[in-house]
Amino acid sequence: MKEWLNKGEHWIWLSASTVSISVVLVLSLLAMISYKGLAHFWPHPVYEFNIGSPNGDTTRILGELQETKNKVVVEASGLKTLIPQYLIKMGNRDVFGIDFKWVSSENVQGKMDTLAKDPVVIERYEYGNVYGHFSSFTLNGKTTNDPTQIRSELQVQVAKGKALHSAITSIEKFDMGAVNKHIEDLRFEEKKLRIKGAFTPEDESRLKAERAEFQKTFIAYQAEVKVLYDQKETLGEVAVAISNGQVLRVPVEKVVQFWQPNNMNYVEKLGFFFSSIGHFISEDPREANTEGGIFPAMIGTIVMVLLMTVFVTPMGVVAAIYMREYAKDGLILRLVRISINNLAGVPSIVFGIFGLGFFVYIIGGSIDELFYGYALPSPTFGTPGLLWASLTMALLTLPVVIVSTEEGLSRIPMSLREGGLALGATKSETIWKIVLPMATPAIMTGLILAIARAAGEVAPLMLVGVVKLAPELPIDSVAPFIHLDNKFMHLGFHIYDVGFQSPNVEAAQPLVYATSLLLVIIIVSLNLGAITIRNRLREKYKALEN
Structure with a gap:
């Protein structure tokens, strides 16, 4: 043992162990971020929960089971009991005021893993998701009650709505924004000439003509946008039966997408998964950065x-x-x-x-x-x-x-x-x-x-x-x-804002992991590019160094 210590081999083993522990910790952290971040995009099953209340009433809600943890309860005898608590994402924020609800297993009647039959999840531009069942679909004064036909017609109208939404966003953000910038530049040009004392009647007439032309273009864009908004209002309305038999009517113009997770096979879920990642990367944030993309x-x-x-x-x-x-x-x-x-x-x-x-x-x-x-x-x-x-x-x-x-x-x-x-x-x-x-x-x-x-x-x-x-x-x-x-x-500030400044903490938590994963991927990608260039340069000048 003394000879082994004198050789210094224990330092080698200690260094190797430290490096191994560090690698395991880093990989574990990346694995946790990847799992929780990517799980956000997977279509989770929708369960049906029957929640009892102290007065004997029963409330039926639909939602996703997000998290389970045990609550320690101390009985009168001093014995500690663990009671499971369930975090349910029930959506319908405009009805209930909250997206998530903690439920004690003591109040759950029946099984926790009872899948709802033919549920639908509707993602909206505001107020979060809707969880329920198709009730009816109204378009041009005609109402349909058949769930299969509702799904088919809703798919067509949602696609039209997304196309109209993209067109409106493009005109308002880019075309009208560019016109506003030109008008602002003309204002600055006039102000600059007045400060220099070089503002002539010719400049006044020229700027007035250019401003009138831009105003004309802006009004044309406004008219085009109004037509598109009017078209969005004619896309119809879907009625969804939510908790306790309530019916929530959702205009199609407010729908981002919808899906029925309990009816999807693995291939459909995989397609939805990659589609959701694409939307997350390519879209702007919504709802105080707690929804949408980055x-x-x-x-x-x-x-x-x-x-x-x-x-x-x-x-x-x-x-x-x-x-x-x-x-x-x-x-x-x-x-x-x-x-x-x-x-x-x-x-x-x-x-x-x-x-x-x-x-x-x-x-x-x-x-x-x-x-x-x-x-x-x-x-x-x-x-x-x-x-x-x-x-x-x-x-x-x-x-x-x-x-x-x-x-x-x-x-x-x-x-x-x-x-x-x-x-x-x-x-x-x-x-x-x-x-x-x-x-x-x-x-x-x-x-x-x-x-x-x-x-x-x-x-x-x-x-x-x-x-x-x-x-x-x-x-x-x-x-x-x-x-x-x-x-x-910035992604780093986005993580801070969503994770610590969000009014809806439970909804923001998956986005924190998803955004963190994207930030890690961007850093690794930039570093890999730099490492590739460095290795090529190192090989190029290796002979000279020797």
């Missing part, structure tokens, strides 16, 4: 991380080259390196406060005074936005890139530098054409770490540009295509 947050996260990468790479590389290749070793350089290492440990909220004070108020305010004075007092760049968020995250991750790049430069043999200089190249040419290309794998390593940290940070972004709901995407088809002054949504 498309704006996903786009905002990706754009912010890519812009951060564009900003942090040249700053980090140039700083590392100067400290390694040009600066003389001494007290000042050692202090700079210590400061950079200390910056890596500064709380992220401090960077957010710095970004708000320096970038937003000082730099952004100065830009507004110099170039956008005609828009004041409404700020253009003197307010939190995409540009300042990206720069703040670039500063946050700058120490990682500098240290990683400097480590890579230190591993380049001095003989290669001397060989370049001996062949007549200048020092800058040697660094640019020999040293820097060989250090690119180390630079990519720093970027991988920077991307992983920047994509998951939330605290600084809350101060410099991230909002709960952004009306416009930071990137679109309107010039200049990337709107650096826009506020944006």
Whole structure:
């Protein structure tokens, strides 16, 4: 035993055990997030529950069994008893006021696993899901009571409704939004000319004519949207029998989709599963972010991380080259390196406060005074936005890139530098054409770490540009295509908002796991791309390093 300890093999086993435990914990965390996140999109069976009340009445409700936990009850004798408690998602929020209800097993009459017969789940644009049975369907004054025919006609009308909803959203969000932007630009142009004292009658007539043309286009869009809204109102109405024989009438124009989970086979459930994931990724959030998709947050996260990468790479590389290749070793350089290492440990909220004070108020305010004075007092760049968020995250991750790049430069043999200089190249040419290309794998390593940290940070972004709901995407088809002054949504902040600020905690919980899973996938995808580039560069310059 003593010989074994002297050889140091126990440290090897201890290190291996620690690494194994860490890997297991990480994989377990990812497995839990994946399971709970993906389970949100699976069509869960609908059960029928008979709930008794103290006065002897029985309430029949339909819903999904979401969670089961035991409640500890202490009897008079001191004996502790575990009583199962069930969380039921019963929907119909506009009727009951809540989506979820905790029920004690003591109040449940009959079996908990009694499947409802031919239930229907209707997802709406507001007030959540409807759980019940088809009662009737009314279209153009004609009423149908046959469930099979109701389902068939409802499928057709819901498809028409979704097409109309997409057309209305496109016109209101993009076409009418672009017209409003042009009208606002004309207002700013007039204000700019008046400030300069160069506003002429010709300018007035020109701007008036252009404004009239845009107003005409806007009115045409309004008329087109009104026609589409009128068409939505003619899609019919479905009546659903819900708990205790109540009938809830749902206009088809408010229906997102519907399904009958108890009647679906495995292939149909699988198709519904992937369709739900597609809707989650491609749609905008609804109902205070507790329903719908996360498309704006996903786009905002990706754009912010890519812009951060564009900003942090040249700053980090140039700083590392100067400290390694040009600066003389001494007290000042050692202090700079210590400061950079200390910056890596500064709380992220401090960077957010710095970004708000320096970038937003000082730099952004100065830009507004110099170039956008005609828009004041409404700020253009003197307010939190995409540009300042990206720069703040670039500063946050700058120490990682500098240290990683400097480590890579230190591993380049001095003989290669001397060989370049001996062949007549200048020092800058040697660094640019020999040293820097060989250090690119180390630079990519720093970027991988920077991307992983920047994509998951939330605290600084809350101060410099991230909002709960952004009306416009930071990137679109309107010039200049990337709107650096826009506020944006972020997956990390979306998780925080849904998980801790939501008025409907139970409904938000699955979305927290689903959004977390998507954020992990985005980070892994960006890192895999960087790792692939790094490996190719490493193989390219491997012979030179040897």
